[in-house]
Amino acid sequence: MTERLEQFRNVVGGKRVESAGGQWIDSHDPYAGSAWAQVPRCTPDDVEAAVTAARNAFESPEWRDITPSARGKLLWKVADLIERDAERLARLEVRDNGKLFAEMHGQLRYIPEWYRYFGGLADKIEGSVIPTDKAQIFNYTLREPLGVVAAITPWNSPLLLLTWKLAAALAAGNTVVIKPSEHASVSTLAFAELFEEAGFPPGVVNTVTGFGAEIGDALVTHPKVAKVAFTGGDATGASVAAKAGEHIKHVSLELGGKSANIVFDDAPIDDAVRGAIAGIFAASGQTCIAGSRLLVQRSIQDEFVEKLVAFARSAKLGNPMDEDTNVGPVTTRQQLDTVLKYIDIGRSEGATCALGGGRPEGTELGDGWFVEPTIFTGVDNDMRIAQEEIFGPVLSVIPFDDEADALKKANQIAYGLAAGVWTQSMPRAIRMAARLEAGTVWVNTYRAVSYTSPFGGYKRSGLGRESGQKAIEEYLQTKSVWISCADGFSNPFVLR
Template sequence: MSQSQASATADGAALELASYPMHIDGRPHTTGTWLDSENPWTGRAWARVAWGGAADVDLAATAAHRAFTIGPWAGMTPTERGKVLVTAADALAAQTARLAEIEVRDNGKLLAEMRGQMDYIPEWFRYYGGLADKVEGSVLPLDKKGYFAFTRKQPVGVVGIITPWNSPLLLLAWKLAPALAAGCTVVIKPSEFTSASTLEFVRILEEAGVPAGVVNVVTGFGHDVGARLVDHPLVRKIGFTGSDATGRLIGAQAAAGLKRCTLELGGKSPNIVFADADLDAAVNGVVSGIFAATGQTCIAGSRLLVEESIHDDFVDRLVRLARRARIGDPMSPGTQVGPVTTRPQLAKILGHIDQAVAAGATTALGGQVPATQPSGGWFVEPTIFTGVTPEMDIAQEEVFGPVLAVIPFRDESEAVRLANSTRFGLGAGIWTSNIERAFRMSDAVDSGMVWVNAYRTVSFMAPFGGMKDSGVGRENGSEAISDYLETKTVWINTGAPNRDPFVLG
């Protein structure tokens, strides 16, 4: 990202950039300074996004707090809020093609994948719209006579949402839909690399009836916008998706303000293939887990644990399939692997590859920038390493790119030990035809999600989140709304006698 007013075409002609101001209290907002948003396919700027700072967070948090306390949103019943979300779902569904194209320009993922995500996102708003008036307290049985007690659920207040660059709108929906269903208001800080789609998204929500001030967007960098959002006294909860390093900083800063956090962090997820598996299906699943989305997903199956007896055959099958992957323009329907989203991420991926080679891993496939670049963008070949040992960085650290580390195992117990040998615990795939083994392994692997004979499947109905360094809390499903609610206990004296005022009753 760089400060700029315009870019240039290949022949040097000036190129007018689309402009995206911040969105605060229902209105566009700028400071007069802009950031380039670069297209990973071309390596050139295609839009400019307003460059905000801490003062803009203050404006947005104040607007969100006002909307939470005195605006029309505050006066809505849960049923009315739910209807707004369902209406918003229909409005978003009508704009999926446009939103998908913006996502591709911003993050370089395949149009087919982004279109699939955009088509699916309205379901989060329908689901939580329906759930909004199903949140219930309870009447409490008591051991004390003369009292009636009950609980009620109330929204926590203003929520700060911080989203990454890999799937900006999908991961926003996971947080925003339950927050709004609960009655909260929000301030969103999208990645500085991929802010345009979020700004378009929020305008659609307001056109669909979400009142001004309920959803605000402040664009800029983490060190000022993100830090102030986490620290702001009016913000009572943080929802974050990103790296475990940043998650630690956010968690510590939020804890200082006694704020709630949901942290969906990284992973080093294993795909575990046993000899009795359907090997063709397993190969497809492994490829999907690491090379789809150019490996830029928190649940990437970046470790392949394969039973020794089939290791060589399985790797051969895997290399043959991955070698055929078509690298190119993410807007083209024939492309299977698109560019890396950011320049810094490309450098990071190549650094991990160099480190793996230096550590003694064998390059079975890829490992380089394509010899013939499809464009001026940022590409790395699908890469497979064999000869990997568990202590190598390539087997321990999240690369966030199309790089797979292959490690053989002898038996089930060793597979479990290897699967659990990293600090992460987000996802895991188990490939076997033995149903008893499937249950044993799904129980033994330290992972928030386990897929058996499948991989990289998600739903608005199914909780998503990790163990260990992969995060805190769960998104999606009915339990996600609880993170945006406070429980209040109410005691009513129905005839209890006066008691000693100096003794706990």
């Protein structure tokens, strides 16, 4: 007898609901290679119900008239609940996307800080009094929420990347409909239940699960959705922006990357090797900020690659729940096939596979969707493996001659999400940071993020910023109010 899969339900208007069509989607455990849970397969009717619930909540006195300070305190309560449930939520994410428990648990313990930070900003949203050139006119501005926000999130770090949207949106006074990836929805559904427990009015936070092709358009184009906040691939992001643009909606996009991690010959080599490993093999390369292009100064290339390959070879693949596992599986079977296809492309382009290059063998890996940590040398900057986002544990090593050559190669890419620089020269670090076309530049570190610092991309890596004080601006609109202090009203046929 087939074991019945655990079923998780959406939250809409404060109620746990299945889909209108009664259908379900299997959620797969990437380590086991088999289904372990089910989430509702929603339809446009479910989108309609969720958006309507969010709009009703936005207009309700329970949310509309709450003071900003009280709104902030609700976010603080959510932070406490996330902290309480961090281990449970992390375990759900590992079952859903195969990333290491050590990383997911670390993220869940850190996520509460976003809600505390933006809870603290909730009552610091201020307008201003404008000293206009008009006599006897009092002019001031109000900063107001947009309305219903559609938050569309990916499968690689569902709750962290949701939080980057949700904390700021709620602090600003919006209501939200969350559409998680169909490949990793479970943790989001469990997470959404915490908002009711924290005391948020019904309908402020809602979820719809399902395939983008079936419900994505309905959500993005819904007339009651004021803003779409999307994280995912650049092709889908372009489609989202186009459809939202047809309806004159606010849009923020956090898209893909093909980040350059640049090592100069004066860098501490052992630290830079660890930084290169962190940039690409952490999270099995499934991060938008992955340092998948390793630019190494030609004078140290041989020594650096030798140490890099030795270090990467020692990485242990295995059960993502085990503390000593370094590299887990990729999240989906489709992504496994995509990564392996790019490895074949790298070979066909003439690059040398210095490490890995296929699926690993070992009984402890079972039927999991694993790819060996793979390093290509002899990579030209024009090769597809150097220009296209692979989203897996595949690293391209590209030599450069000097600072100018490094900048040229780093910036010759359609993306601009992040970059790393390894050098002991402070003047060089400052010059590189100024000239790299990327939204984030790390110097002598990699993959550092904070709730206090803005994050976002240049070029095809996106629009808008998440985290930091800049983020809350993405969820506000400005109203200008004019009040006459004059005794009468003069000629009505002229501009005042």
